[in-house]
Amino acid sequence: MIAIILAIVLGLVMISMAIAALTAYRVRAAVLASGIVSLIASIIYLLLAAPDVAMTEAAIGSGLTTIIFFYVLNKIRRSDV
Amino acid sequence: MVSPVHIVSIGLITAFLLGLGKKSQQQMLVFVLMIATAAMTMVSGSWLIGLMTGSLKPTDVFTAGFKPPFAINLRMTMDEAVLTTMVNVFGFLTVIYLFDVLKKAGKHLLSIIVVFLIGLNVVVMTRDLFNLFVFLEITSIATAGLVIIIQDSKSISAGFKFLMASSVISGILLIGIIFAYSYVGNLNIDFMTNLSMVKGGAVAVFLVMTAIILESKQFPANGWALDMYESAHPAIGSALSAVSAPAILFVVYKLMPMVPENWHPVIGLLGLITFAFSNFLATRQENIRRMLGYSSVAQGGLMLTVVAMSVYFGQSFWFIILGFLLTNFFAKAGLFWLNGIVNSDDQNKWGILRKRPVLFFLFGVFVVAMAGLPPFPTFFAKWEMIMQLAQGNGWGWIVLILLGSIFEIAFLFKWFGRVFHAVKDQPAEPVIPWFKEFPVMLFGAGILATSYYFIKYQQFDNLFVLIPLLIVAAFVVIDFLPAFIKNILLIAALTFYGYIIYPEIKGNIMQLVFMSVFLVGGILTLIPGFATKGTRAGFYPFAAMTIFGLIMLVNPGDNLTFFMGWEQMALGSYILILRGKKAERPAQQYMLFSAGGAYLMLAAFGMLPHFAGDTFFGNLSGLIPGAGVVFVLFALGFMLKTAAIGLHIWLPGAYSEAEDDATPLVSGVLINAGVLGLFWIVTSFGPQQLFGYDIFQLMGWIGAITAIGGNMLAIYEEDMKRLIAYSSVGAMGYIIFALSMDSKLGLLIALYYMVLHFIYKTMLFMSAAGVIYRTKTRNMYEMGGLIKSMPWSFIVVLIGIITLAGMPPLAGFAGKWMFYNAVVMKGWYLQGTMVFFSGIVAFLYLYKLIASVFLGQLKDNHRRVKEAPFVYLLPQFIFVIAIMVLSIFPQVLLEPLATIIPDRVPGEAILWDGRLAMTSFGYWNAFAVMTTVIVMFATIFLWLTYHSRKAQKVKQFNIVFAAERPFRPETTHVSYNMFAGYKKALGWLMTPLATQFWTGISDWSTAIADKVRSWYTGNGQTYAMHLLLYAFVLYLLISGGKIL
């Protein structure tokens, strides 16, 4: 039951983060929000008994992807990114 | 035998090892890549050969050593062997073709190419759904990498659009795969055939199929693909078209077993819509690469249809799909490669190819093969497809296919014609490296070889199909020889062919008559060719093709042979017309109308079995009830060739702009093909109704209007050839009218007039050719007084026009006489009067032909003009002799012709009593008429000679001009605007309604195409939305609005 409540809370956070990613003024914030979505996803994966996936998502989906994003953002210097 | 999985391992090892290479070793790395692709080709090729010869059995490769569904398995059967071989051969050639690019590009590109090939190989071989997804992704990313070989802003943004689209597609695919897994508990395609039966499983099938269909670039959700075709390097465009698309379609084929039966037609129809619309939009493209892109998409649509309907096509499936697949493979790749060689998307720049005869020939081969004309595989595949669809009453489908095909022909031949004439302003000899030419040539050889096997496979009667084609091919090979040698050879070949074919047909007078017309006509019209100097490159193969095509029409074993002959004749004559200096547009029109007619016939052939079984349409036993639609389609098809009014607008341009000495062939001889067809349908179908109207009645009116219209149009012509051309329209109206009377006498007139028209029209055109050859102009008001310098030509024209006018004593009169009888018997007085009136109109322009060309004042610049060359005169006089013989002994021709007409035809026949021809209305003795006329003429002539023996000879310019020279001297010529008065009176009849109508159609279609293609906004996001929209519509179509 706790797991379910936790999952619902995490799911809601994920969805709001996703919406935040689409509405954020700066792209940096959007990228960060989508990174958080991934990160929370990896926690949910743990709840869903998928530690392998959780690890991968955390390392690659949330970690590396965000890093690559920031690398590119750094190359594009504009006010709104 | 090397396991197919090693195609992948070889490729991957190569790809990975290439990373070790250094910049300085780039050239070596390219060779490594070449070797690797060659090795991959060897593996798949050896499987192909092994499977074909039966020494290998179809195999499954179990990766990891577990049987499916426990592990991923790859399959290698004939299908996969064919496709992987195609992919790998193509890869090998691409590496060669891109040699110069790869040498500079760096090792990463090499890796991407080989990974691209691996991806496609596995997509073809794998039987696991998720594995398919993975390798489709590999292919997508590799494709994105290939698109940016040229790193300009166009290709970069196209690549991004592609990535967006493929992200959406792969999302749909993956969600479908995971749904499928959750319903059936495994991922192997062979274990999920029952997926759609499971509750909810249909959704999974839908998602997976939708993704794959979207991946196959169906209209209208394919903007991303078109942009990619437009901006990518041509070699990459060719890869997308020639190997990517087939691989995706093979996936569709693999997945079809799990698709519910009632979805098949929906998918098939979507494919056809793609085919029709993409070809339609291609007609508006000026940019070659984008046009080829549209064309590739269209072919993909057509193949999707075939694949989706594979169950329906049953036995024929392989034949049809291979036809389309291989043609698209060879021809599309070849065209893209040529694009790379020309290195321009501007059609006018393609003139470079004219300097490379072999490449230009291959260009033609590719275009013709794409267009689905014989003898290339698509032609047979399309035929088979339409026959099969017709069997299931798929008329809407057939309409779509034929519409698409006609658009395809429109843009392909517009392109071809432009290139054919784009000679001027070209840079000097282009430098084309061998490694760019080699793949094109190999693929050219490939398509020719494929065609050969397709014809062999059909087991065509060798004498009538294969041998003529081989002769045509031989003339292609010896095209470098001087013209006169080729002329001799072709005449010899035709003569010899006539000799061996004579025993086959001597029992059938009808065939004999038409065969003689085509064969003798062919030979005689070739004779003036001796006057040309040089090699006359490209003329003889197509002259041979035209004549042999005509010959194929005479003795067809079945409908297909007839149709094939028809298309060959059309193609050959198209090239002959195109060779004229200003013939680009007329030839294009000719091609379009020919193709239109041919496709109407094709539809008719499809319908025929519903009424008469699978018999040849000319052999029906007569009076097939209820076949009015079939009859009308056939009639329209043939009347397009005979240029009935309204359908005639292609004729004057085509006939007059063709090379002068080729005109007799494409007009006088070729037009009889239409008569042959009309005669066949009239005799074999019997009277037919359409919506309660008697079709013969209708045809009679068409004939009458054509007769009068053609002649009216002729009288105002200043151009000698156009005048004779319009007169052909009139003559054909006369024949159509005679045929539609459907009486013994009417049919006899038609046949007789066909022969006669052949003789005098060929003769007149040759004579005109002789005059034009000497005077270098076609405008009659620039001629005059040529009677002295060209007396023989004058005699020929005189005899020609007397025959044409139907005046006694020459053979034309026999036609007139029979005509009176037939019209009175039939009771078609009004129409009959119209036709007679047209005869009067004919006098006007015939007079002009004589008066303004041969009589009157000789022009200054024609003072030194000589008689036409002997080789021009020779065939003309053979015709003159023929006319004389016919005039005196018409029964020589009329009696055998009468035996052709089947007994069921009503009406009274001519009775012969020696030289006396009799009907219930009267009698006529040609010999007596001739004798009388000669006697009268001789008497008058002698009297005149006697009377004017004291007359004084006056030189032509023995007069004094009083005033200054007019501003435009030619306007004072008698034949300049000769019939201005008539034009004032009857001009309203001349409103070019037909031209306006066809121009309207053309403008209208242009406008629509522009509207439709504005759908492709160029915005990647919009394209991504199109994908979803397409999926949505597909869902509605499949489910009918319910939840699956």
Add this chain to the structure above:
Amino acid sequence: MYKNMFIILLLAGFGLLLGSFLLTHHEYLSLPQLPAYYADNTAPEVGAANVVTAVVVTYRGFDTLGEVTILFVAASLIAMFLKHSKAPRHDRHPRPSSVILSTSQKLLFPLIVLFGAYVFANGHLTPGGGFQGGAIIATGFLLLLMANPQAEFKHGLLNAIESISGTSYVIIGILGAILGLGFLDNRFISLGQLGTLFSAGAIPVIYSLIGLKVGAELSNILHHLNEVQNEE
């Protein structure tokens, strides 16, 4: 605006489609045949304690090969694409990284690499494996890059690791076909004792190679992105 409404409608349709899945789908009560087979037979057949690893490396090893290839082709594409934009760097004013960062990277980098190696070498026993380990190694590399943004790294080493590990991977696959029962079969090396490091046949070897390759590829991607000149 209308366009967005239209898209919302379209997505609503898509959502309905997905929703219909929720209605027809039921949570498994027991595993279907295929995963049940994997669960029961992984230990005796493949010898790996981690069933997911067994599926990834052996049963569906061909997918994984493709997966590695995807990363490879993506890295190649990025390398090819960004190569052209390399420009002389004299106009840049390097900002020295902080002392903390540069000293910590000296300390941390070997540790991170070691951790990555641990993750992929134990992929058959515990959660984790080549991809996770590779990503961790790439993170270590990132640290290096951040500490010395101006450093000229030699592509050579990364490339060599990438090439050799990739090639070895394929060769082990071929060995599986020759010595074992099929391409990528792990059983041509003795399966060993379940649960120990040297068990599960070739899985640890393959996963290590994958780890190295993925690590090198991801590092390469980062490196190339780092090389690109800044855009003003």
Add this chain to the structure above:
Amino acid sequence: MEYLTLQNIGLVTGFMLMLIGLYGALTQKNILRIIVAFTIFDAGLNLVIVALSYIKGRVAPIIDQTTGVTNLSEKFVDPIPQALVLTSIVIGVGVTGVMLTFALRMFKTRHSLDINDFKQTKW
């Protein structure tokens, strides 16, 4: 309450994320944001797949002391979707990296990140 299982929560969240991501991909004008939206879409998709593998009360498919070695098919969740998601995540990062590189180059050609500025090829 019957529907309120961990799996369904995962599925619904996943579907929502997919739809949000797709909406973003179709409506955002900034190329980078479009790519962000696609990563959200991917995350949702992966979540759906993993959720499907879940069976209530079972453990991760890794053999250790607690699971023993027998009757594993009654103790484990489904390993296959998990394996698929591993692949899918890696593919995701590959595609995202490639798309970002394209975005970078597109920005260099036009100095713009607006997707509407890249319509050189059309019709």
